[in-house]
Amino acid sequence: MGFSEELANEALTATGGNSTIEATEWIFSQQERPKNNNLVCRGSSSSPKSCNTNVQIQPKLDRFFQCIPIVQQQQEKPEPGSPLSITPSNNNNKRSKLSHSNNDADKQPLSERMRPRNIKEVLGQDHLLSFLGDCSDRRLPSIVFWGPPGTGKTSIARAISLSSSLYHFISLSAVTAGVKDVREAVEEARKMQKTKMKKTVLFVDEVHRFNKPQQDSLLHVIEDGSIVFMGATTENPSFHLTTPLLSRCRIFTLNPLQPHTILSLLRRAADDPDTGLYTSVPQGKSTRVEEEAFNFISLHCDGDARVALNALEMSAIIASIKATRENGSSCLVTLDDVKEALQCKHISYDRDGDEHYNLISALHKSMRGSDADASIYWLARMLQGGEEPLYIARRLVRFASEDVGMADPNAIFQAIACYQACHFLGIPECNVNLAQCVSYLALAPKSVAVYEALKAALNVVKESGGQNEGVPLHLRNAPTKLMKDIGYGKDYIYPPHNPDSSSSQTYLPPSLQGYTFLNWPPNTSNL
Structure with missing residues (x-):
């Protein structure tokens, strides 16, 4: 429940329709006056207008005003730079539509507006562009782009199709x-081929x-040439895409920029x-950016272009707000604005993806190579990326057993103590326990x-x-008389009473006698 639709429309009309907060204040101000009193409403003509104040108070007012349709009875001119304009309706009983002054391109984030329009505008990924540029004017192969977010997978696919009039693009x-x-x-691709002789990407x-x-549904249409398939993935295709696909x-790997x-x-x-930073700044202020x-x-x-462009856009908006407060006609994006927008360094990390396994592999190999500096660095990368500390402790x-083993039997105690400390303390306090271990x-x-x-x-x-022979009889347990009669435990020599029995008593199956598994003390080659 909230204010009636009639009262809400009247309040928005009275205050110009630009602010729900002003409309709410207007309603409350009318409640303090006698009922059925003729009132002159703000933002209306000078003629008196009766305002209904019989309302129910609702705390979530802003949500209510954002959801209801608005009828504009006597519309004022919107303030300059106002993003919202209200289309008047000839019939007060009909609902009017809201229209925005900005076009669709202005609503898009900067990273979307700055996508390259052809293959020549693509920056980075030079190891792919020569091949892809040559392909744009002839038959394209089906391609899967694999790489981290923000490296140009979607942009390159779209730029290839836009670079040639031979292709129609569906996303x-x-x-x-x-x-x-x-x-x-x-x-749609087949119709395009018949009517306009265009291939579809x-x-x-x-x-x-x-x-x-779903992947199998693509196989036949790729094979018969109905479409040119292009896919983008941040996950390893070997694990996430089917072998037939x-x-x-062709698999193209994209690198961080x-x-x-x-x-x-x-x-x-x-x-x-046209589509750059200028259109992101409110009221079209001229914008400069410090080097x-x-x-x-x-x-x-x-290396993520999307993160970079979004950070630049947010920085410009912050700088514009500051300039507006100071009545400036232009704004300067400073280092402080960027730091405020970014808050912290962006780190590419996925706790379930390739980067997760790449980093734990780097940590393991650095410790195996006895490089403590590199080990602590990779640990810091994992922690900063949000890795679960107990996962690191388990590794x-x-x-401690796989790579240190018998060379330092205390290593396993250190590792278990580290795991317990991580369990007790949690992040961030346990980070030093992990670093010590x-x-x-x-x-x-x-x-x-x-x-x-x-x-x-x-x-x-x-x-x-x-x-895989059975256990030799002398090594078998004989808890019953029947087992003893069969020969279980017969001729077994008890080592504590016979210290020299190790030379005369065997423990492996007969076919494996003399076989060596553990080389200890080790030779140099096993260290």
Whole structure:
């Protein structure tokens, strides 16, 4: 429940229709006056107007005013720069529509407006552009673009199709699309081929979100040439795309953009008068950006062009607000504005994706190589990216046995203590416990003797070495008389009473006698 629609419309009309807060104040101000009193409403003509004050008070007023349609009875001119204009209605009983003064392009974020319009405008990914530029005027292969966010996967796919008049571009998102959408796109592609002799590029963003049946629906239309398929994914295609789909596509790997490439993108956005930074600033203020601000963004976006452009846009808006308060006609984007917009350095990290496994691999290999500095660096990268500390601690417990092992038996106690500390303290306090354990393990002597011994024994078991014979009778337990009569435990020598029995008593199956699994003390080659 809220204010009646009639009263809400009257309040918005009285206050000019630009602010729900003013409309709310107007309603409350009328409540303090006698009922059915003729009142002159703000923003209306000078003739008296009766205002209904019989209302129910509702605390969530702003939500109510944003949801109801507005009838403009006596419209004032909107203030300059106001983003909202109200279309008058000839019939007071009909609902009017809201229209925005900005066009659709102005509503898009800067990163979307600055997408390249052809392949020549693409910056970065030079290892791909020569090949893709040559393809734009002839038959394109089906392609899967694989790379981190903000590296140009969607932009390159769109730029390729826009660079040639031979192609029609259809874009789908695997997050919301399904087999039905793919079929509709294929039908449209076939009609385009018949009527306009144009091939269709079907681009599927986040294609790894498609399940197996959805991916299989693409196979036939790729093979018969109905479409040229292009997909974009941030996940490893080897794990997330089916083998039949991969066999029909070229895999192009995109790398994080270098700082100098990000700088070029930012300067292009700042200099573009049509779709660049100028259109992001309220009231079209002329905008300049300090060189320090450019450099800071390029170094703190982690190679992600989308993050960089969005940070530049937010910085410009912050600078514009400050300039408006000071009645300035232009605004200057400073380093402080950028820092306020970014808050912290953007770090590319996915706790379930490739970067997750890449970083834990880097940490493991750095400790194995006894490089404590590199180990602490990769640990810091994981923690700053939001990795679960208990996951790191579990990997350290494994490392203590796999790579340190018998060379320092205390390493396993250090790792377990670290895990317990992480469990007790949590993040961020446990970060120093992790750093201590990582340093200890990196500097500890290393031995893989236990790891290699277990691996060799497992191979023997899997390959049925020794025919996986039964346990020798003298090693079997004999808790009953029947078992003793069969021979269980017969001739077993009890080592505590016979210290020299190790030379005369055997423990392996007969076929594996003399087989060595654990090489300890180790030779130099096993260290």
